Amino acid sequence: MKQILIATKNPGKAKEFKAFFSDYGINAVSLLDIPEDIKDIEETGATFEENAALKAEQIAQMMQIPVLADDSGLEIDALNGRPGIFSARYAGEAKSDEANVEKVLSELKEVSKDKRTARFVCVLAIAKPQEETIFRAGYCEGKIALSPIGENGFGYDPIFVPNGHSQTMAQLQPNEKNKISHRKNAIDQLEEWVKDIRK
Ligand SMILES: O=c1[nH]c(=O)c2ncn([C@@H]3O[C@H](COP(=O)(O)OP(=O)(O)OP(=O)(O)O)[C@@H](O)[C@H]3O)c2[nH]1
Numbered sequence: 084m085k086q087i088l089i090a091t092k093n094p095g096k097a098k099e100f101k102a103f104f105s106d107y108g109i110n111a112v113s114l115l116d117i118p119e120d121i122k123d124i125e126e127t128g129a130t131f132e133e134n135a136a137l138k139a140e141q142i143a144q145m146m147q148i149p150v151l152a153d154d155s156g157l158e159i160d161a162l163n164g165r166p167g168i169f170s171a172r173y174a175g176e177a178k179s180d181e182a183n184v185e186k187v188l189s190e191l192k193e194v195s196k197d198k199r200t201a202r203f204v205c206v207l208a209i210a211k212p213q214e215e216t217i218f219r220a221g222y223c224e225g226k227i228a229l230s231p232i233g234e235n236g237f238g239y240d241p242i243f244v245p246n247g248h249s250q251t252m253a254q255l256q257p258n259e260k261n262k263i264s265h266r267k268n269a270i271d272q273l274e275e276w277v278k279d280i281r282k
């Protein structure tokens with residue numbers, strides 16, 4: 084089976100990539116699956132694109148194989164786009180999903196239901212040694228709930244209600260999230276590239 088290395092240590096993302104690529108007959112391997120001990124890449128960029136490129140290009144150089152990286156996050160309109168690129172570490176370096184959710188909910192305490200609009204953003208970067216990196220972006224629009232509900236997914240899924248749904252992302256089944264998510268919308272634009280790996 085063909086393989087692709089995903090430059091992530093986030094188990095939630097890794098699981099979603101495995102599901103997407105298995106539909107194409109490709110085995111998606113993450114940094115959590117390989118024996119090499121790869122140190123965390125510092126995400127010093129100012130945009131999702133810059134951070135996705137940092138992760139994909141550094142790992143591609145290290146391993147000398149094509150690598151896909153995902154930089155993603157939640158943009159909340161009432162918070163001027165925060166947490167944005169800081170989504171993973173919004174409540175501190177411990178990267179606690181629960182603490183991040185709590186911080187967002189407390190910042191939105193005074194914000195009414197109709198003003199709680201937000202979107203998930205996913206930027207994928209594909210780096211091949213000696214080639215120019217390519218980028219694809221995907222989005223998922225929705226609203227921030229008043230309190231967390233649901234057990235599936237990761238990150239802010241328990242407080243994100245996608246447009247057209249009455250449940251949070253964390254209440255949807257994984258295969259339902261994977262039909263509408265920002266990550267799915269970005270991956271859908273990789274069709275040509277995916278054909279290339281399958282050759
Ligand atoms: O509810 C969510 N559902 C999602 O589908 C989702 N996608 C991203 N996020 C949030 O954005 C951060 C990414 O930050 P990020 O791209 O730097 O990744 P990360 O640091 O977690 O892992 P890595 O891929 O960098 O190793 C994550 O930690 C989450 O807080 C999501 N939250």
Ligand SMILES: [Mg+2]
Binds near residue numbers: 126171
């Ligand atoms: Mg990260």
